[in-house]
Amino acid sequence: MMLDRETWRRNLESICLPVGALLLSLVLFGLFCAFAGANPFGVYESIYTAAFGSSRAWQNTLIRAAPLMLTSLCTLLPAHLGLTIIGNEGALVVGGLGAIAAGLTLQGNAPLVVQIGMALAALICGGVWIGLVGFLRHYRGVNETISSLLMNYIAIALLNHLVSGPWRDPSSLNKPSSFPIANADLLGTLPGTRIHYGLVYGIIACVLAYILIKRTTFGFAARTAGGNIRAARIAGLPVGQLTLAICFLAGSCAGLAGMVEVAAVHGRANESLNANYGYSGILVAFIARQNPLAATAIAVILGGILTSGGILQRAHNLPDATVLVFQGIVFLVVMYSESLFGRLSIFKERPGTRKVKPAAVQV
Amino acid sequence: MNTTLTHQSHTEVLVPPELEVVRMTKKFGHLTALDDVSLHLRPGTFHALLGENGAGKSTLVKCIMGFYRPDHGDVIVDRHSRTIDSPRDAHRYGIGMVYQHFTSVPAMTVAENLVLSRYETSNFINWKQELQALDTFMETAPFQVPLSTPVSQLAAGQKQKLEILKQIYLKARILILDEPTSVLTPQEADEVLGLLRETVTQGRLSVLIISHKFREVTAFCDEITVLRKGKFAGTGLVKNLSIADMSEMMMGERRQPKPVHKTTHLQQNPILQIQQLHAHKDNGAEALAGLSLTVQSGEILGIAGISGNGQRELVEVLAGQRPATQGQILVNSEVYRSTRAEMYRHRVYTLPEEPLRNACVPHMSVAENLALRTFDRPPQSKAGVWLVLKMIRQMAAGLIDTFKIKTPSAETPVGNLSGGNVQRTVLARELSSERIQLLIAANPCFGLDFAAVEDIHGQILAARNQNVAVLLVSEDLDELLKLADRITVMSEGRLVYESAIAEADFATIGRSMAGH
Numbered sequence A: 001m002m003l004d005r006e007t008w009r010r011n012l013e014s015i016c017l018p019v020g021a022l023l024l025s026l027v028l029f030g031l032f033c034a035f036a037g038a039n040p041f042g043v044y045e046s047i048y049t050a051a052f053g054s055s056r057a058w059q060n061t062l063i064r065a066a067p068l069m070l071t072s073l074c075t076l077l078p079a080h081l082g083l084t085i086i087g088n089e090g091a092l093v094v095g096g097l098g099a100i101a102a103g104l105t106l107q108g109n110a111p112l113v114v115q116i117g118m119a120l121a122a123l124i125c126g127g128v129w130i131g132l133v134g135f136l137r138h139y140r141g142v143n144e145t146i147s148s149l150l151m152n153y154i155a156i157a158l159l160n161h162l163v164s165g166p167w168r169d170p171s172s173l174n175k176p177s178s179f180p181i182a183n184a185d186l187l188g189t190l191p192g193t194r195i196h197y198g199l200v201y202g203i204i205a206c207v208l209a210y211i212l213i214k215r216t217t218f219g220f221a222a223r224t225a226g227g228n229i230r231a232a233r234i235a236g237l238p239v240g241q242l243t244l245a246i247c248f249l250a251g252s253c254a255g256l257a258g259m260v261e262v263a264a265v266h267g268r269a270n271e272s273l274n275a276n277y278g279y280s281g282i283l284v285a286f287i288a289r290q291n292p293l294a295a296t297a298i299a300v301i302l303g304g305i306l307t308s309g310g311i312l313q314r315a316h317n318l319p320d321a322t323v324l325v326f327q328g329i330v331f332l333v334v335m336y337s338e339s340l341f342g343r344l345s346i347f348k349e350r351p352g353t354r355k356v357k358p359a360a361v362q363v
Numbered sequence B: 001m002n003t004t005l006t007h008q009s010h011t012e013v014l015v016p017p018e019l020e021v022v023r024m025t026k027k028f029g030h031l032t033a034l035d036d037v038s039l040h041l042r043p044g045t046f047h048a049l050l051g052e053n054g055a056g057k058s059t060l061v062k063c064i065m066g067f068y069r070p071d072h073g074d075v076i077v078d079r080h081s082r083t084i085d086s087p088r089d090a091h092r093y094g095i096g097m098v099y100q101h102f103t104s105v106p107a108m109t110v111a112e113n114l115v116l117s118r119y120e121t122s123n124f125i126n127w128k129q130e131l132q133a134l135d136t137f138m139e140t141a142p143f144q145v146p147l148s149t150p151v152s153q154l155a156a157g158q159k160q161k162l163e164i165l166k167q168i169y170l171k172a173r174i175l176i177l178d179e180p181t182s183v184l185t186p187q188e189a190d191e192v193l194g195l196l197r198e199t200v201t202q203g204r205l206s207v208l209i210i211s212h213k214f215r216e217v218t219a220f221c222d223e224i225t226v227l228r229k230g231k232f233a234g235t236g237l238v239k240n241l242s243i244a245d246m247s248e249m250m251m252g253e254r255r256q257p258k259p260v261h262k263t264t265h266l267q268q269n270p271i272l273q274i275q276q277l278h279a280h281k282d283n284g285a286e287a288l289a290g291l292s293l294t295v296q297s298g299e300i301l302g303i304a305g306i307s308g309n310g311q312r313e314l315v316e317v318l319a320g321q322r323p324a325t326q327g328q329i330l331v332n333s334e335v336y337r338s339t340r341a342e343m344y345r346h347r348v349y350t351l352p353e354e355p356l357r358n359a360c361v362p363h364m365s366v367a368e369n370l371a372l373r374t375f376d377r378p379p380q381s382k383a384g385v386w387l388v389l390k391m392i393r394q395m396a397a398g399l400i401d402t403f404k405i406k407t408p409s410a411e412t413p414v415g416n417l418s419g420g421n422v423q424r425t426v427l428a429r430e431l432s433s434e435r436i437q438l439l440i441a442a443n444p445c446f447g448l449d450f451a452a453v454e455d456i457h458g459q460i461l462a463a464r465n466q467n468v469a470v471l472l473v474s475e476d477l478d479e480l481l482k483l484a485d486r487i488t489v490m491s492e493g494r495l496v497y498e499s500a501i502a503e504a505d506f507a508t509i510g511r512s513m514a515g516h
Ligand SMILES: Nc1ncnc2c1ncn2[C@@H]1O[C@H](COP(=O)(O)OP(=O)(O)OP(=O)(O)O)[C@@H](O)[C@H]1O
Pocket: B028, B031, B033, B051, B052, B053, B054, B055, B056, B057, B058, B059, B060, B406, B407, B408, B416, B417, B418, B419, B420, B421, B447, B449
């Protein structure tokens, strides 16, 4: 009973603060738009219409939400182990490269075989990519945030090198790309919509991540090691293996996002792969407070906002990058709101009624 | 020393303020941590706050310091009711506190830490001037700590001195100490408290100390206030009270210490063998220098020694928290590397010092922390993969009950419990197993009230009597003499003395501890 009361306030806090942060970001963004000469309320309305105003808008939003769910896991999973990894973009790109390599190699086989091949290749490539970050962290003491950030640049350089060199399709003129995947091998769409199966992958991955962290012994061990590595050691938990495993899983989720982009959206690998889904995924993970189920919802919201980039330009004369400004604002406000946890008195436990004075001895 | 002190009293003749707490109540959820408690700290006195674990002592002083906002009641400083919302406010009224844990920045020097601690630090620091001021301050301070040493290189005793100096440097006239001696050796504790006592006697400081050690209370304090289960249980002058009176006030009943029974084992075999073990300290210096020892089943091997002679590192190596650089550890004559599988197979359990830092995940719940040894085995897990949350909760409820852990609920984060109850949580986890074979304990009774100490000593002895091999590392010589079958002394990373407890020679032990 009392337990309910206690967790109730704590849960409320972890919902209200991020939502409050989102709302405050909207206000700040409105101010920014006003400065840039647009009517903030008009902007809000446009964002809403572009993101959620019609079935078409919803579909666009969900198409963008799919990779966000997957990339958010790349930050979210390691966070439970106490690691801050921001190599989502790199893992996505490497996963996309793996997918295209597998897709082109397996061409001619049954579509399902090709698709499974692409998915596996993407999982492995992304997994190894972030697994390397975990390895450097555990065995060499290299800061995982810095190394994963720098590995993003390596991955992007690798992409540019491959698609404009060895893997280039000579017919791709102004946007160097790899050869395309056969149409039959592309991921299909959900019946009656334009939404591809990536959304299903994203939701399944988030649910699995939730189960993994909350309901399995592996997740328990990871949370222990993330909370206090000394306690984990005293319990004999294999901290090194946990680090590698979590980092591999994190990277493979982002890698799968790369596969989805390649096999469902672009049909080939080119610089469009590097569309900031990785960086937005970091944002999703933080707003969701590292909760995988919350991440699905946040990914939809953020996907909607990304969708509205074009309309801001067309209808309000704001530059295309305005949505990036919005993301930046959200990021700062969310980071700030993290520091408020446990500080706001409304979420503190309430005193009950006072008791009568007890007898005391006086010596 | 005396001359410098009188010298200072010319420059600053300031009587410490009078502090009163009136009818204070503080609740955490449904748990009433403080219920209508009053306390009167007279200027220039040394006042002890006593009570069992979880009695509300830390909560009371945290309310005085403005960490917690009491639900009811007043803090009166010099006969004016004051609202104290933060330690900064408390500082304004001349109240400063030293915590159960260290608060200095390890990578910075003593001088930097002192300057940093000031509330009104300006944006520019004139180091030359500051250092001069600090030098003069150190000359007149009750004890000295080298100013240019990084804090990470100080021994525990010196760190604690620095924490106290910090408050004096901040011109605190009322010093609140929360179990300040739990990290100190008895000698260090006596030194620190003795010097504070002198300062109090000169009327330059009032001290409010939380302690579980009656010896310190009778030796240094003027007056006591006792809490029992969150309620005011009595107050009085130390000179009018016997230890039995005080413990009766604490627990509401008179208790006789239980005598110690040791059974003799006919057949003993070596369980833990350490051979030529080497390991480094954090700073790379040698901590263990070829240490060898054997612990037999059904025996308690005690390791005495002044802290900082490698005891901590030894326990860390055994617990798997620190790699050995050379040598090997055998358990049941098999090489032991502190993996989870080996811990389970050889039934090795550990009670490390500082349990919150070493053996708990503070933000995880009491139930989860209690499950740390068993979560991957049936019945708490299925197939070693799925957690059975219901069984984890059930076991937690049982352990909370048997080990009398005082917690609002099993879901409370363990970091919210009182120091003693964190200790009990770890004890419950490590001692509840039916099948212990080797127990490694390091200062298991730090910070516990004396009923709990009795209890734990009883548990350790019971384990020994059931043929468990116990390695007991302790800085409390009395504890070792009471429990151990064999006693050894550790100095500079090796054992320098060993004898059966019956033949143990106090003078030689003392000399070996001092490194002679
Ligand atoms: N932040 C908190 N939230 C919830 N309960 C708390 C909190 N802090 C303390 N308590 C509870 O209040 C009670 C009193 O705790 P307190 O820390 O004051 O005990 P104590 O007398 O200092 O004990 P010890 O000797 O073990 O340090 C305990 O039952 C503890 O679990």
